[in-house]
Amino acid sequence: MITCNEIIKHYDGKKVLDGLSFHVKEGEVFGLLGPNGAGKTTTIKAILGLTKLDGGEIKKNPELHIGYSPETPYFHPFLSAYEVMLFYAKIQKIPAQLAVQQTLEFLKVVGLESEMNKKVKKYSKGMLQRLAVAQALLGEPGLLILDEPSSGLDAFGRVEMKKMILRLKREGRTIILNSHILSDVESVADRVMIINKGRLVRSVNLNHDDGSINLENVFLEALKGESL
Ligand SMILES: Nc1ncnc2c1ncn2[C@@H]1O[C@H](COP(=O)(O)OP(=O)(O)OP(=O)(O)O)[C@@H](O)[C@H]1O
Numbered sequence: 001m002i003t004c005n006e007i008i009k010h011y012d013g014k015k016v017l018d019g020l021s022f023h024v025k026e027g028e029v030f031g032l033l034g035p036n037g038a039g040k041t042t043t044i045k046a047i048l049g050l051t052k053l054d055g056g057e058i059k060k061n062p063e064l065h066i067g068y069s070p071e072t073p074y075f076h077p078f079l080s081a082y083e084v085m086l087f088y089a090k091i092q093k094i095p096a097q098l099a100v101q102q103t104l105e106f107l108k109v110v111g112l113e114s115e116m117n118k119k120v121k122k123y124s125k126g127m128l129q130r131l132a133v134a135q136a137l138l139g140e141p142g143l144l145i146l147d148e149p150s151s152g153l154d155a156f157g158r159v160e161m162k163k164m165i166l167r168l169k170r171e172g173r174t175i176i177l178n179s180h181i182l183s184d185v186e187s188v189a190d191r192v193m194i195i196n197k198g199r200l201v202r203s204v205n206l207n208h209d210d211g212s213i214n215l216e217n218v219f220l221e222a223l224k225g226e227s228l
């Protein structure tokens with residue numbers, strides 16, 4: 001569905017993506033892992049076309065609709081979650097009736113149903129995070145990119161988020177998931193890629209994991225000896 005070939009990105013003369021190559025298959029949950037500053041969000045922005053590459057290429061179907069939940073979501077503070085959803089649906093030109101239907105459905109999925117008429121400026125960090133995921137689901141995207149969807153969520157919220165991703169996975173969605181909560185990634189991802197300084201460090205298949213893979217150990221082991 002997405003192929004990145006030797007992608008390179010410089011910021012202020014520093015190489016933050018250093019010839020990274022990977023492929024995301026249709027229907028899989030692909031975990032993108034790495035320490036702070038490894039280049040995860042930059043990779044996501046490159047896939048979305050929000051940042052211009054200095055080298056390499058990204059192959060994807062130009063028709064592919066990507067739903068994106070950003071790392072630090074920002075919504076207009078004077079709108080309610082319900083209005084935010086309709087606003088984003090309008091940008092996507094989703095017909096009005098379907099927009100209302102999807103808004104109600106996805107706000108329910110992320111557990112914001114009872115708070116949907118509250119203004120976003122009164123939302124907690126976790127509630128904003130949930131709204132970001134609900135917004136990403138609008139228009140039934142072929143690929144869902146979730147950049148740290150569980151950051152700021154309480155323990156209940158994290159469990160719900162994990163269940164939600166599993167539900168989306170069962171529906172056959174293709175998901176790129178970027179998270180520091182390795183136990184969550186372990187239970188939802190089919191495959192993970194660990195990167196550091198914009199380079200691939202290790203790729204791990206969790207598809208047929210019988211529980212013998214401890215992602216936290218794999219992560220620490222893979223980055224041992226690497227300068228962070
Ligand atoms: N707009 C920018 N201008 C300059 N440097 C940037 C910019 N965006 C990112 N960087 C740098 O690129 C590197 C990779 O950043 P990126 O946000 O991709 O990391 P990340 O893996 O998502 O980290 P985190 O886990 O902290 O979210 C970092 O060194 C960061 O300082």
Ligand SMILES: [Mg+2]
Pocket residue numbers: 040041042071
């Ligand atoms: Mg990031």
